[in-house]
Amino acid sequence: MHRRTLPAAAIAAAALIVDRPARAEPETAVSLASWGSFHVGGRLVELSGKPVRDVVFTPGGVPAKVDPNGTYMAFAMYAQYMIPTKPRAKAPLLMWHGGGLTGVTWETTPDGREGFQNYFLRRGWPVYVSDAVERGRSGWSMYPDITPGEPVFLTVANPYERFRIGNGPGSYERGTTLPGCQFPADKESYLQFTKQNVPRWTTTDDMIIAAYIALLEKVGPSVVMIHSQAGLFGWKVAQARPDLVRALVLLEPAAVGDKAQVTALKDIPQLVVYGDNISADSRWPIIRARGVEFAELVRRAGGSVDVVDLPERGIRGNSHMMMMDHNNLEVAGLIQDWLTAKGLWA
Amino acid sequence: MHRRTLPAAAIAAAALIVDRPARAEPETAVSLASWGSFHVGGRLVELSGKPVRDVVFTPGGVPAKVDPNGTYMAFAMYAQYMIPTKPRAKAPLLMWHGGGLTGVTWETTPDGREGFQNYFLRRGWPVYVSDAVERGRSGWSMYPDITPGEPVFLTVANPYERFRIGNGPGSYERGTTLPGCQFPADKESYLQFTKQNVPRWTTTDDMIIAAYIALLEKVGPSVVMIHSQAGLFGWKVAQARPDLVRALVLLEPAAVGDKAQVTALKDIPQLVVYGDNISADSRWPIIRARGVEFAELVRRAGGSVDVVDLPERGIRGNSHMMMMDHNNLEVAGLIQDWLTAKGLWA
Numbered sequence: 001m002h003r004r005t006l007p008a009a010a011i012a013a014a015a016l017i018v019d020r021p022a023r024a025e026p027e028t029a030v031s032l033a034s035w036g037s038f039h040v041g042g043r044l045v046e047l048s049g050k051p052v053r054d055v056v057f058t059p060g061g062v063p064a065k066v067d068p069n070g071t072y073m074a075f076a077m078y079a080q081y082m083i084p085t086k087p088r089a090k091a092p093l094l095m096w097h098g099g100g101l102t103g104v105t106w107e108t109t110p111d112g113r114e115g116f117q118n119y120f121l122r123r124g125w126p127v128y129v130s131d132a133v134e135r136g137r138s139g140w141s142m143y144p145d146i147t148p149g150e151p152v153f154l155t156v157a158n159p160y161e162r163f164r165i166g167n168g169p170g171s172y173e174r175g176t177t178l179p180g181c182q183f184p185a186d187k188e189s190y191l192q193f194t195k196q197n198v199p200r201w202t203t204t205d206d207m208i209i210a211a212y213i214a215l216l217e218k219v220g221p222s223v224v225m226i227h228s229q230a231g232l233f234g235w236k237v238a239q240a241r242p243d244l245v246r247a248l249v250l251l252e253p254a255a256v257g258d259k260a261q262v263t264a265l266k267d268i269p270q271l272v273v274y275g276d277n278i279s280a281d282s283r284w285p286i287i288r289a290r291g292v293e294f295a296e297l298v299r300r301a302g303g304s305v306d307v308v309d310l311p312e313r314g315i316r317g318n319s320h321m322m323m324m325d326h327n328n329l330e331v332a333g334l335i336q337d338w339l340t341a342k343g344l345w346a
Numbered sequence: 347m348h349r350r351t352l353p354a355a356a357i358a359a360a361a362l363i364v365d366r367p368a369r370a371e372p373e374t375a376v377s378l379a380s381w382g383s384f385h386v387g388g389r390l391v392e393l394s395g396k397p398v399r400d401v402v403f404t405p406g407g408v409p410a411k412v413d414p415n416g417t418y419m420a421f422a423m424y425a426q427y428m429i430p431t432k433p434r435a436k437a438p439l440l441m442w443h444g445g446g447l448t449g450v451t452w453e454t455t456p457d458g459r460e461g462f463q464n465y466f467l468r469r470g471w472p473v474y475v476s477d478a479v480e481r482g483r484s485g486w487s488m489y490p491d492i493t494p495g496e497p498v499f500l501t502v503a504n505p506y507e508r509f510r511i512g513n514g515p516g517s518y519e520r521g522t523t524l525p526g527c528q529f530p531a532d533k534e535s536y537l538q539f540t541k542q543n544v545p546r547w548t549t550t551d552d553m554i555i556a557a558y559i560a561l562l563e564k565v566g567p568s569v570v571m572i573h574s575q576a577g578l579f580g581w582k583v584a585q586a587r588p589d590l591v592r593a594l595v596l597l598e599p600a601a602v603g604d605k606a607q608v609t610a611l612k613d614i615p616q617l618v619v620y621g622d623n624i625s626a627d628s629r630w631p632i633i634r635a636r637g638v639e640f641a642e643l644v645r646r647a648g649g650s651v652d653v654v655d656l657p658e659r660g661i662r663g664n665s666h667m668m669m670m671d672h673n674n675l676e677v678a679g680l681i682q683d684w685l686t687a688k689g690l691w692a
Binding site: 030031032033035036037042044055066067068069070071072076078080082085102103107108112114115131136137138142152153156157162191192194195196198199202254255256283286287 | 375376377378379381382383384385388390401406407408410412413414415416417418419422424426428431448449450453454458460461464477482483485486487488498499500501502503504508537538540541542543544545548600601602629632633636
């Protein structure tokens with residue numbers, strides 16, 4: 001199944017890579033005033049009535065009694081920060097990844113270029129990249145004892161066909177992409193991307209929202225940039241704590257906030273960005289329509305939401321993973337310009 | 347259970363915090379030439395015969411078909427790197443964490459001080475921090491379908507009593523620590539540490555070793571610093587690829603390498619470090635004895651292994667998590683001095 005050949009569009013895209021901004025930009029050193037990590041949120045959960053086990057943690061090791069009964073730490077969230085020596089931003093920038101992924105979304109792209117974390121850090125933003133509850137360095141808990149439900153695992157083909165990289169069902173097997181696809185869809189890069197995929201639950205929204213609120217309470221008022229599943233979290237957290245969100249940048253939000261509380265969002269500048277080839281997809285026209293509808297509700301409540309469809313700005317071929325696409329820094333530039341226009345960078 | 351009062355030893359330790367080296371050292375900016383992340387290793391695994399499911403990934407979202415049959419990416423490993431502008435080391439430094447933990451082990455300590463990652467980066471080491479297979483940003487796979495066995499979860503009390511923080515069984519409940527304990531065992535810091543704990547398997551050694559070899563093949567010859575469970579990985583990986591390991595620093599290795607292949611280690615300088623209060627523990631005297639025995643086997647094969655018991659150097663109170671202890675930078679300094687003496691830093 002991996003004897004895929006590059007489709008014509010991918011070859012054309014590859015030819016363009018040589019001169020793309022990502023490579024043209026000089027690599028310069030960045031000076032950090034500080035960097036590190038911490039966990040926020042979480043709560044203690046009691047389990048009882050389970051048997052004690054002997055566990056040999058390493059082959060040939062000394063067995064240790066593990067009593068599963070007791071108190072567990074659950075639903076905490078990991079965040080890593082990098083603070084530039086000379087910040088130019090008016091607020092920290094928090095990056096919240098999408099479903100089945102971790103903070104790695106914002107780091108180096110699957111084909112080894114710099115991602116959004118680097119782009120914004122280089123421009124003087126204090127950047128906080130977190131792993132949502134139950135994913136990555138946030139850890140996960142026994143299920144269904146502590147976390148309700150069960151995790152979802154994705155095949156390597158699934159994101160290829162669902163994230164608007166391939167052109168529909170079967171495209172991963174065929175090795176064919178959507179027109180002008182900017183995602184690095186060569187075999188090596190795409191498989192590197194699948195290594196970033198992690199199991200996810202669909203039952204942990206409340207725990208995730210609580211952790212993001214705890215993150216904002218610790219860091220203080222921030223710009224929040226979200227992707228996909230985190231549309232729900234970005235909007236709902238901003239509705240719960242509008243005092244802590246200076247702006248919302250929403251990259252293809254897969255779900256929206258509480259329609260009954262749009263007034264809470266009226267003083268927060270919001271940018272919603274959609275990529276290309278949405279009309280060719282079975283799900284994305286509906287997902288986009290819901291986002292656009294929510295934006296309109298916020299506007300009617302007196303809020304300011306800019307919805308950008310990248311193709312209408314002449315930026316074409318972007319997948320759902322626009323922060324990884326070949327033209328990712330062009331997309332980042334559009335966001336940077338918007339944040340500057342909103343007075344959040346100088 | 348959390349109405350714990352600080353024992354006298356902890357109060358004494360807290361009084362010492364004010365003047366400890368970690369705080370005395372000036373915080374200076376660090377210039378990075380580059381930073382980022384990647385995954386290494388992993389392999390594709392086929393599953394078949396399982397039913398297709400409809401999954402709503404976000405509340406109110408559009409259901410998506412999830413067919414669990416197909417090809418999965420499994421056993422890849424995440425690594426994050428920070429490369430200083432002016433390296434002073436002769437090789438990169440790879441940090442491999444212990445069981446039930448992730449690369450967070452090496453980052454900021456649970457009470458907010460700088461960890462080993464920062465210490466060595468500040469001294470001009472290119473630092474690579476990874477999350478072992480099945481943990482953290484490396485993700486994990488369906489079990490027992492793909493990963494054999496099942497994960498182990500630890501209660502909040504378990505590491506307190508097993509990592510030589512508390513003085514034996516029941517010490518977490520009592521809130522009592524071993525004499526002079528240097529671990530930040532106040533309630534807030536200890537609970538922060540428990541947020542770093544993640545589920546772990548006891549069946550994935552071969553996959554983890556394969557991923558660490560892939561990491562060394564990508565990065566090139568490196569100094570490898572291991573903790574606890576990773577003693578097995580550090581020694582076995584060095585036995586498999588001695589050409590890629592410039593030195594081994596082993597912090598309380600919980601398991602050893604292959605006794606039949608100690609000759610492979612004869613040209614790799616090795617430092618083994620043990621903390622305090624080992625004789626007071628039920629398991630650590632045996633674990634230490636096995637490490638010391640393995641070191642002796644390596645020496646008999648012509649190798650060079652320095653075994654350091656910190657109390658014999660006047661460094662007292664260190665727990666199993668010495669990279670997080672109050673005197674962590676003193677321990678780091680001892681390691682730095684050893685690496686310098688071995689010609690790996692100038």
